[in-house]
Amino acid sequence: MKNTMLTLALLSGLLLALSACGTKKKNQDTTTAPELKYENPIAPQRADPWVYKDEDGTYYFIATAPEYDRIILRKSGTINGIKTAEEKVVWTKHTTGVMGHHIWAPELHKIDGKWYIYFAAGEAENIWNIRMWVLSNESADPTVGEWKEEGRIMTERESFSLDATTFAHKGKRYLIWAQNVRPGENTSLVMSEMESPTKLTGPEVIITDPSLPWERIGYKVNEGPAVIKRNGKIFVTYSASATDHNYCMGLLWVDENANLLDTAAWNKAQEPVFFTSDTLKRFGPGHSCFTVAEDGKTDVLIYHARSYKELKGSPLSDPNRDARARVFGWTEDGFPDFNQELAD
Numbered sequence: 001m002k003n004t005m006l007t008l009a010l011l012s013g014l015l016l017a018l019s020a021c022g023t024k025k026k027n028q029d030t031t032t033a034p035e036l037k038y039e040n041p042i043a044p045q046r047a048d049p050w051v052y053k054d055e056d057g058t059y060y061f062i063a064t065a066p067e068y069d070r071i072i073l074r075k076s077g078t079i080n081g082i083k084t085a086e087e088k089v090v091w092t093k094h095t096t097g098v099m100g101h102h103i104w105a106p107e108l109h110k111i112d113g114k115w116y117i118y119f120a121a122g123e124a125e126n127i128w129n130i131r132m133w134v135l136s137n138e139s140a141d142p143t144v145g146e147w148k149e150e151g152r153i154m155t156e157r158e159s160f161s162l163d164a165t166t167f168a169h170k171g172k173r174y175l176i177w178a179q180n181v182r183p184g185e186n187t188s189l190v191m192s193e194m195e196s197p198t199k200l201t202g203p204e205v206i207i208t209d210p211s212l213p214w215e216r217i218g219y220k221v222n223e224g225p226a227v228i229k230r231n232g233k234i235f236v237t238y239s240a241s242a243t244d245h246n247y248c249m250g251l252l253w254v255d256e257n258a259n260l261l262d263t264a265a266w267n268k269a270q271e272p273v274f275f276t277s278d279t280l281k282r283f284g285p286g287h288s289c290f291t292v293a294e295d296g297k298t299d300v301l302i303y304h305a306r307s308y309k310e311l312k313g314s315p316l317s318d319p320n321r322d323a324r325a326r327v328f329g330w331t332e333d334g335f336p337d338f339n340q341e342l343a344d
Helices: 002-036
Strands: 047-053 059-064 070-076 088-092 101-111 114-122 131-137 148-152 161-169 172-179 188-196 205-208 222-230 233-240 248-255 283-292 299-306 322-327
Touching (some): 047 101, 047 299, 059 101, 070 101, 088 131, 101 161, 172 222, 188 222, 205 248, 233 283
Parallel strands (some): 131 161
Antiparallel strands (some): 047 059, 101 114, 114 131, 131 148, 161 172, 233 248, 283 299, 299 322
16 A cells, blocks of 8 residues: 555656646747747738748748739848838739730749749730749849849640749759649649749649549639648648638648659648638638748748638639738648648
8 A cells, every 4th residue: 555655646746747847848839939920911912922031031022912913022021021011013914915914823933043933914805815924033132123024934735824833853843833724624733844944844744633522612723832842742732612711722742752743643632731710710711832930940831811701792803812921830740730720
């Protein structure tokens, strides 16, 4: 009996010690939280947001303006600073012909010391004839200098295409974009190796179709790809369904040593990884990108969403898709965890 009582006393002491350690760790975590607290939205009425963090720590922000008529840039030393940063128009739509309507989803990339903007545009006289285009700028600061029109990214298929994103891996550069490739569907995600920042080499392979029920609400859509490489894998988030409260994010991944142009090497989550939350007033989250926080190590998701469900007009005419930022983590299996149940 005496031994039993002694054992119980020791266990009790151990549990108290463990509890104290847990409390201390929690308190330590909360002391760093204010540094990573983002004042959302970081850019009201700016959809399809893209943030590029340069080597000097400067954040450059680019997004779709609700008038669909221009390309804008902001720069800031912090993510929160994007909200009040001066916005500069670096390019405006043509009055006639190509690049004359629906200026959508621009992305800013720095490749071999030169800046590129990839964007989608329709024609002034045929607004849904949407294709992918490129601008370039040799200035050290993309908010100054001259933006040159590099022309269209030509694809094997002559069809509706948009949302180009590019990344490098093992000495090769790739482009992923959304394109109408199958009858009766809207867009799938297509991928190709690149010969240069403005030209594809092929082959062009489809890495995902909108085949799951949650990808086919309103429209049958896979679009808005974004790439992040971690834990021996290449992850691609993408957006699905109509751009109302049904809009949501899916996830693809491939082993970093696989042949990226082998469609069989790609895996697809069967459920969305980030989606509408009525409780948190987050409706239609999607068209995301990734950046790193001011501490140089914490991963941050940049995305757009509305704060209400009932639209003011159609999904395209309602202007209130706001750009937001949220810290996210990684599971024990090495997959991104976007903390669906947590507010920004």
